[in-house]
Amino acid sequence: MKSWFRPKIILDGFWSFKIDRDFVGDKEEWFKGFKSSDVIYVPSSWNEQNPEWDQYTGVAWYQRDFYVDKLLEGRMAWIIFDGAGYKTSVWVNGKFVGDHEGSFTQFKFRVDEIRFGAFNRVVVRIDNTPSIYSFPPARKLNETAFDFFHYGGIHRSVYLEFVDVCHVNDMTIHTSHAGDLKADISVECNKNFDARLILMDKERTEIISEDIVRGVRPGLLRFERRYDGVKPWSPEEPNLYVFAVEIYVNGVLRDSVYERIGFRSVEVREGRVYLNGKPVFLKGFGRHEDFPVTGKYVPGSVLVRDFYLMRKIGANSFRTSHYPYSNEHLDLADEFGFMVILEPPLCYSGLDRLLSREEVAKLFSSEEYLAKAKKFIEEMIRQHKNRPSVIMYSVMNEPPSDIPEVAEAIKKLAEFFKSIDPSRPVTFASHRSVRDLALGYVDVISLNYYRGWYSEWGDIDKGVEVMINEVEEIHRRYSDKPIIITEFGADAYLGLHSDPPQMWSEEYQAELIKKYVEALTKRSYIIGLHIWNFADFRTPQNPLRTILNRKGIYTRDRQPKLAAQIVSQLFNSIPTYMK
Numbered sequence: 001m002k003s004w005f006r007p008k009i010i011l012d013g014f015w016s017f018k019i020d021r022d023f024v025g026d027k028e029e030w031f032k033g034f035k036s037s038d039v040i041y042v043p044s045s046w047n048e049q050n051p052e053w054d055q056y057t058g059v060a061w062y063q064r065d066f067y068v069d070k071l072l073e074g075r076m077a078w079i080i081f082d083g084a085g086y087k088t089s090v091w092v093n094g095k096f097v098g099d100h101e102g103s104f105t106q107f108k109f110r111v112d113e114i115r116f117g118a119f120n121r122v123v124v125r126i127d128n129t130p131s132i133y134s135f136p137p138a139r140k141l142n143e144t145a146f147d148f149f150h151y152g153g154i155h156r157s158v159y160l161e162f163v164d165v166c167h168v169n170d171m172t173i174h175t176s177h178a179g180d181l182k183a184d185i186s187v188e189c190n191k192n193f194d195a196r197l198i199l200m201d202k203e204r205t206e207i208i209s210e211d212i213v214r215g216v217r218p219g220l221l222r223f224e225r226r227y228d229g230v231k232p233w234s235p236e237e238p239n240l241y242v243f244a245v246e247i248y249v250n251g252v253l254r255d256s257v258y259e260r261i262g263f264r265s266v267e268v269r270e271g272r273v274y275l276n277g278k279p280v281f282l283k284g285f286g287r288h289e290d291f292p293v294t295g296k297y298v299p300g301s302v303l304v305r306d307f308y309l310m311r312k313i314g315a316n317s318f319r320t321s322h323y324p325y326s327n328e329h330l331d332l333a334d335e336f337g338f339m340v341i342l343e344p345p346l347c348y349s350g351l352d353r354l355l356s357r358e359e360v361a362k363l364f365s366s367e368e369y370l371a372k373a374k375k376f377i378e379e380m381i382r383q384h385k386n387r388p389s390v391i392m393y394s395v396m397n398e399p400p401s402d403i404p405e406v407a408e409a410i411k412k413l414a415e416f417f418k419s420i421d422p423s424r425p426v427t428f429a430s431h432r433s434v435r436d437l438a439l440g441y442v443d444v445i446s447l448n449y450y451r452g453w454y455s456e457w458g459d460i461d462k463g464v465e466v467m468i469n470e471v472e473e474i475h476r477r478y479s480d481k482p483i484i485i486t487e488f489g490a491d492a493y494l495g496l497h498s499d500p501p502q503m504w505s506e507e508y509q510a511e512l513i514k515k516y517v518e519a520l521t522k523r524s525y526i527i528g529l530h531i532w533n534f535a536d537f538r539t540p541q542n543p544l545r546t547i548l549n550r551k552g553i554y555t556r557d558r559q560p561k562l563a564a565q566i567v568s569q570l571f572n573s574i575p576t577y578m579k
């Protein structure tokens with residue numbers, strides 16, 4: 001939910017910073033304010049801003065002063081973090097305002113201690129100590145269940161928002177491609193209010209339709225209507241509209257919020273995913289939020305380049321592997337017409353290197369694990385539920401789902417997704433192939449395959465043959481379910497060439513991708529292909545990686561490898577709509 005009406009103070013910029021290696025900050029009450037000559041930029045992870053902080057995991061403190069105008073007096077102040085972590089605790093003017101766990105969702109705290117017409121001080125404590133109980137789990141910086149670098153810090157924007165006592169709390173919007181809209185609008189107010197509900201064009205220059213509901217009691221306002229003549233949102237024509245809600249008390253405007261929406265429908269039936277009643281084929285990538293120096297913050301200009309590159313190469317889809325991406329990232333997906341599979345930070349690719357089978361079973365069957373997973377999922381859905389681009393949810397990535405307790409947890413979490421948002425299909429990215437026990441619990445089967453890389457290495461044809469045999473077997477078992485191959489690929493070091501194609505060369509990567517795509521597009525039950533990965537990204541240090549995971553078809557600074565040309569030919573020849 002956005003607002004152009006609520007006054008804001010943006011806190012992005014340079015902050016004071018202090019690493020707390022000996023964990024003395026709490027005892028020395030740094031939350032009241034601390035002295036430090038270290039400077040840090042927000043938004044961005046701390047690691048690459050100074051080589052001395054690069055390998056640091058633990059507690060670090062941020063501090064910044066800001067001025068609040070007297071004119072804002074009487075409004076409630078909220079401090080909003082678009083993403084920081086792993087654990088964040090916040091104090092304003094020495095008073096604790098709240099804490100939050102998880103790096104990739106927006107969170108906010110009410111601040112009662114604001115001084116109007118004066119300077120205020122915000123102090124933030126970040127703790128990114130690895131833990132097996134974190135989402136996703138890790139033991140140490142280089143012993144993680146996930147294959148991306150464990151950055152720390154305030155890596156998305158921070159701002160204050162000033163809100164009237166009468167305000168919109170939340171808004172859930174469902175649409176159809178026929179022009180139907182249903183909105184559940186939760187309003188807090190000390191009086192009955194009037195609501196003005198406006199549908200506008202994307203630029204907010206033209207009002208398409210407006211409705212006024214008078215004398216509404218505070219609580220839930222349900223609004224439902226059909227807008228005739230609106231254009232549907234689709235990959236080829238991502239028509240966006242603005243749906244705005246204004247709250248009036250005695251004729252005075254007290255709040256105004258909006259969402260950018262698209263009119264579209266998603267359903268899964270008879271082995272297909274239908275968008276607006278037409279079966280779609282998802283062509284695209286697993287991506288990451290990762291960039292040199294800024295770490296887990298990807299600047300808007302880089303995102304824009306990514307979307308133009310993805311569009312040019314013929315992609316129409318990506319998965320937010322392996323955590324929910326920033327608002328900016330997903331705003332561009334809405335804008336460019338990308339079909340997104342939204343994934344929470346439940347990533348378990350290397351979990352069996354950290355825990356025994358028994359420990360994994362115990363973890364996944366514990367009530368604590370399920371409750372925490374649900375909290376992460378709920379926050380993610382709340383933030384992104386109104387996006388037309390989000391057409392599917394992925395419960396998690398590469399769980400050890402050949403273990404019955406893990407399969408049971410996937411079943412429960414898939415049901416949980418549906419209980420909050422029954423409008424979108426659910427999947428999870430499996431790497432257990434024919435041994436997976438949870439494939440039957442989701443609407444769409446997603447499979448990750450590295451045959452020809454981690455196994456059958458050096459022999460692409462053999463890798464493709466084994467992969468196809470397994471995919472066919474899975475299709476035989478679940479013939480009514482559509483299948484997406486959510487990861488496949490090979491590392492390539494830019495500039496390393498080899499004839500014949502050998503591992504790590506650009507030729508090997510291009511050839512493996514080409515052979516996978518050719519073999520898989522012959523199978524009509526395959527409804528999507530996501531190459532791993534769009535761009536190279538930083539990883540923990542281990543013998544399989546050369547600082548970066550190099551499975552990007554672009555380098556980390558977004559220059560093409562040979563595979564980008566091949567993928568362009570392949571993707572541009574696959575239509576978005578299937579027969």
Ligand SMILES: Cc1cc(=O)oc2cc(O[C@@H]3O[C@H](C(=O)O)[C@@H](O)[C@H](O)[C@H]3O)ccc12
Pocket residue numbers: 146147148322349350397398431448450454455487532549551
């Ligand atoms: C060592 C290894 C073997 C294997 O068969 O699969 C596998 C998968 C891994 O993680 C997934 O694949 C990507 C990759 O390895 O490039 C990761 O970057 C991605 O996050 C994972 O979904 C890791 C290691 C292995």
